[in-house]
Amino acid sequence: MSKTYIALLGFCCKHRRIMLALLVLLWGVPVWLLPDSIGEDGAVARAYEEWWMDPQFDEETKPLLFKVLGGASYLFFQKVHKGEVFGRNEEQSLRIVFTMPSNVPIQKMEELCFGFEAALAPYMEQIEKVAVNYSSKSALMEIVIAEEADRLTFPQKVYAALARHAANVGGVGISVSGFGLQHHQSLLSDFAQFSLKATGSDYLKLREISEQFADKLAQNRRIRDVDIDAVARYSTDEPYEMIGRLDADAISAYGLDIDRVAEALRQQTTAVSRKSLWVAGELQDVAIKFRGADVAASDEVKGVELGDHVRLGDLIRLEKSRIQPEIVREDQTYMRRINLNYLGSREHGEKLIDLLIDRTEFPYGFSIARQASYWYLEEDNRKELMAILGVAVLVVWMIAACLFESWSKPFLVLLAVPMALIGLFDAFYFLGASFDTGGYIAVLFLAGIAVNNAFLMLYQMDEKAKAAAGDLEAEVFAAAAHRLKPIAITTLTTLAGLLPIVLFEDTESIWYPLAVGVTGGLVASAVLLPIYLPMLYLGLHRKRS
Incomplete structure (x- = not known):
């Protein structure tokens, strides 16, 4: 030996020179950091951009060039997920995470999941089960591969099918992990989600400051869907209330009085949570709370008969309104969560949000800070x-x-x-x-x-x-x-x-x-x-x- x-x-x-060159290639030359555009006028700049951005070169040659010259550093910095990942069982399943913009109807997420399940139809014989858990903001799909499936090639086929379907979907962040595939590699990610933490000693003042900062955020064209009453990312319990607007003219036309309408509402104790109708001697809106703004419960209220074919729905108009889901207080300090979407890369979004926070003067005892995403190490x-x-x-x-x-x-x-x-x-x-x-x-x-x-x-x-x-x-x-x-x-x-x-x-x-x-x-x-x-x-x- x-x-x-x-x-x-x-x-x-x-x-010696060949061996040193080999060592450099093993580490990698950062060719993947070359810019798409030099940013200058001239024949050299135009020739570079035409060559570097040529579609055939970009699709066929560039990936091979990056792998050959990029070495281990390219594989690590461009292909390896960095940050905490929870709940993955890569030996048995593929896991797909969808992230939607805020305030999107849950039916939209359901349609998205159905679309991906349909894309898996040709492969269902070798798939043991498909489990989906979704809310209005995100979804988690787990595809359990059957024991008899080829563990080397079949996950790649499933991954390719999901990638093809994702190419036709817009406005949604999608990532896949499992079976050695690059963890949470974005198949389509045209926005980044951020969560801010607002703190203060006075609850109403904190809401006012949050609203003012939300208006400031919304002035930037890249920031969308600012939500100052945000809940946890995977929470499906976003409470709403039904605001009932009483029609005084309709009540008078039917020969009824306010007390009778109020009594009819009070009898619906399973549906009505706040029943005050008079404030300072004036007729006010009625707040009728339901879990998730239950449509069935609101229809139950509107269907209550008051006699002579008069129903409560003829006298009151119900509108769904989202409310703050929770009040959080820690060490005599109130906290609010502010969620938003940024149209662009996460890195640019972080810099912009941090800059807006630094340029905003908050009253003493109040602050807003960007929270680190749990997908990334702080x-x-x-x-x-x-x-x-x-x-x-x-x-x-x-x-x-x-x-x-x-x-x-x-x-x-x-x-x-x-x-x-x-x-x-x-x-x-x-x-x-x-x-x-x-x-x-x-x-x-x-x-x-x-x-x-x-x-x-x-x-x-x-x-x-x-x-x-x-x-x-x-x-x-x-x-x-x-x-x-x-x-x-x-x-x-x-x-x-x-x-x-x-x-x-x-x-x-x-x-x-x-x-x-x-x-x-x-x-x-x-x-x-x-x-x-x-x-x-x-x-x-x-x-x-």
């Missing part, structure tokens, strides 16, 4: 974890600088981190895992674990190089070969402990992305580090000599 490894190192050193947590990663890398560099008494050699140790990240990126993509909090912890782990092998191998090579009297390359290769077996053994034992988590742990658990990330990172580090570290060390040593 040592002879084969030394021969491989010799080959790599002779073709920005504060992400920044905090990245700061910890930066500190960890700095500490590793300082330890290596003290150990090797050098400013340049510690950078060879730190090369183990991007090599490990290549494996982490690929592992999350090919295993279809969601990069959430466990993924960030895996990055932190790798920053400490992956460099261990680099420390051991670099120290052995450095000691041999200092004592070398003859062929430096042979001494360095022998030192690397001497450390190869311990590196392989420690990596395999670590993987043996992580493998059960990857294979059997619930994918919703924080341990699953943690194990996936560490496993992929260790494998990549164990393969790439023994090849590139001796090669780069020799290059650095020769350059200094």
